[in-house]
Amino acid sequence: MTATTATSGGKQVKTAEPPPSSPSLDPLPLLKGFASLRRLTGMYSQGHPMIGQKVKELQELVRQHLGHGPAFRVDIIHGDVYLDGVFASQDNQANMQVVREVTDLGVDSIQIHSGVGPEEILAVAEFLWQFKESSAGESIEAQLVERHVHHISLGKLVPLDTRCQAQQWPDAPTGPLDPAYEESLLLAQQAFDAVASGGALTAVTVRDLVHLLISKVARSNAALGQILAVKQYEPLTYCHSVNVAMLSLLLARQLGLDAPTTAALVEAALLHDIGKTRLPVEVVKKRGALGKWEKSLVESHTTFGAEILVDIDGLRALTPVVALEHHRAVKGTGYPDLGAGVVPHVMSQIVSVADVYEALTGARSYQAPTLPEQACLVLARLAGEKLNTALVKAFVNAVTFFPLGSLVRTSRDEIGVVVGTSTGDPLHPVLTLVTEGLDGPRGQVDTSTRDSSGAYERHIVETLRPQEGTLDATRFLAPAPADA
Ligand SMILES: [Fe+2]
Ligand SMILES: [Fe+2]
Numbered sequence: 001m002t003a004t005t006a007t008s009g010g011k012q013v014k015t016a017e018p019p020p021s022s023p024s025l026d027p028l029p030l031l032k033g034f035a036s037l038r039r040l041t042g043m044y045s046q047g048h049p050m051i052g053q054k055v056k057e058l059q060e061l062v063r064q065h066l067g068h069g070p071a072f073r074v075d076i077i078h079g080d081v082y083l084d085g086v087f088a089s090q091d092n093q094a095n096m097q098v099v100r101e102v103t104d105l106g107v108d109s110i111q112i113h114s115g116v117g118p119e120e121i122l123a124v125a126e127f128l129w130q131f132k133e134s135s136a137g138e139s140i141e142a143q144l145v146e147r148h149v150h151h152i153s154l155g156k157l158v159p160l161d162t163r164c165q166a167q168q169w170p171d172a173p174t175g176p177l178d179p180a181y182e183e184s185l186l187l188a189q190q191a192f193d194a195v196a197s198g199g200a201l202t203a204v205t206v207r208d209l210v211h212l213l214i215s216k217v218a219r220s221n222a223a224l225g226q227i228l229a230v231k232q233y234e235p236l237t238y239c240h241s242v243n244v245a246m247l248s249l250l251l252a253r254q255l256g257l258d259a260p261t262t263a264a265l266v267e268a269a270l271l272h273d274i275g276k277t278r279l280p281v282e283v284v285k286k287r288g289a290l291g292k293w294e295k296s297l298v299e300s301h302t303t304f305g306a307e308i309l310v311d312i313d314g315l316r317a318l319t320p321v322v323a324l325e326h327h328r329a330v331k332g333t334g335y336p337d338l339g340a341g342v343v344p345h346v347m348s349q350i351v352s353v354a355d356v357y358e359a360l361t362g363a364r365s366y367q368a369p370t371l372p373e374q375a376c377l378v379l380a381r382l383a384g385e386k387l388n389t390a391l392v393k394a395f396v397n398a399v400t401f402f403p404l405g406s407l408v409r410t411s412r413d414e415i416g417v418v419v420g421t422s423t424g425d426p427l428h429p430v431l432t433l434v435t436e437g438l439d440g441p442r443g444q445v446d447t448s449t450r451d452s453s454g455a456y457e458r459h460i461v462e463t464l465r466p467q468e469g470t471l472d473a474t475r476f477l478a479p480a481p482a483d484a
Pocket of ligand 1: 272273301326327
């Protein structure tokens with residue numbers, strides 16, 4: 001099996017290697033076995049000894065694969081074979097024929113669960129023989145169930161459609177997008193479409209996009225506003241990626257990173273989810289909880305991404321590293337499993353903060369976006385475990401969460417108007433308390449005050465949206481200094 005490596009400042013990062021639990025398993029003989037059993041069932045009558053022999057061989061191969069877990073999955077993506085989302089077999093002449101034999105049938109994903117019997121293996125091979133002529137209509141799943149196959153599923157991977165747009169949310173920004181932001185979305189869409197359809201992504205396109213983001217989008221308040229309140233687009237890969245790149249840039253500025261490091265960060269953030277172009281769109285867009293198999297497929301976008309990026313000449317060394325690591329936690333957990341205690345590179349940590357924030361605040365087709373301040377509270381909860389605390393603090397500082405005059409509720413069920421924020425602790429502003437009926441003031445509290453054990457006395461639990469015209473926040477704010 002081939003392992004791809006990316007270097008980062010002398011540090012070798014493995015991007016594709018069989019998981020430790022499944023040493024030296026090769027799914028190719030399994031595909032070959034299914035292909036030849038399929039042909040045998042077409043050539044010989046039922047019960048022929050050659051068929052029986054091939055079923056036995058396949059059963060043994062399946063048993064070996066199942067020795068490492070309750071199920072396994074073989075995918076063929078652009079001619080390459082993956083076992084449980086890990087690159088397993090190069091597209092070479094010897095393998096090409098068998099791989100094509102399977103994909104020509106319209107099948108490029110096979111999943112097998114423990115409990116599978118020889119009769120199911122045979123039934124799938126027979127099904128594949130007849131499948132080519134079978135007319136479309138009933139789903140593959142239903143046809144397999146009819147044949148009493150319950151432990152094997154066959155699937156087709158459909159390239160990601162990056163053009164889907166979300167339904168419009170009532171409070172989505174209206175009016176045209178900032179031209180620089182719109183141009184960057186278009187460029188990103190073209191780049192991601194190219195990769196999704198098997199084409200090449202060039203370093204020049206990426207540089208152009210990074211330049212556009214840094215030189216124009218970041219300088220436009222309108223564009224930043226649209227990114228911070230992204231509600232207009234389905235965050236399918238390209239749009240999500242542009243936003244994560246911009247939010248990472250925002251954090252880079254807050255941290256005072258130099259220009260070359262910032263450019264490297266924006267490039268890595270832009271491409272962190274490029275591996276999603278290899279996932280079936282129905283899995284990427286699925287609402288609600290994912291099944292085990294779908295979950296592991298989605299998690300493979302990290303290794304897929306690193307593999308895509310490591311092959312592109314001219315990209316910065318850290319770009320594949322960030323794609324690989326952005327779902328890993330500062331505590332060394334997360335996916336992919338790179339070994340306990342392996343802490344992600346700080347660039348990956350920055351992208352993780354921006355990524356979580358964007359995922360929360362971006363519109364989903366099935367759920368309204370989380371408000372920025374609530375997303376920040378989620379970040380605060382993840383700080384120390386999943387995310388780097390210092391980076392979360394810097395990020396929260398870069399985005400204003402409780403603007404002066406906003407109406408909030410505390411964990412003590414008090415309602416207050418924000419009258420002051422401290423840069424050191426932006427999630428704990430100073431409030432002037434008001435009544436449910438918004439009468440006040442009823443005194444002032446500093447939510448950053450801690451009790452004797454060091455814990456905050458109160459937190460902000462939600463931002464309230466007063467009905468239009470019911471709150472004149474200016475009367476709670478300190479009067480502007482009188483003109484001389
Ligand atoms: Fe991701
Ligand atoms: Fe992401």
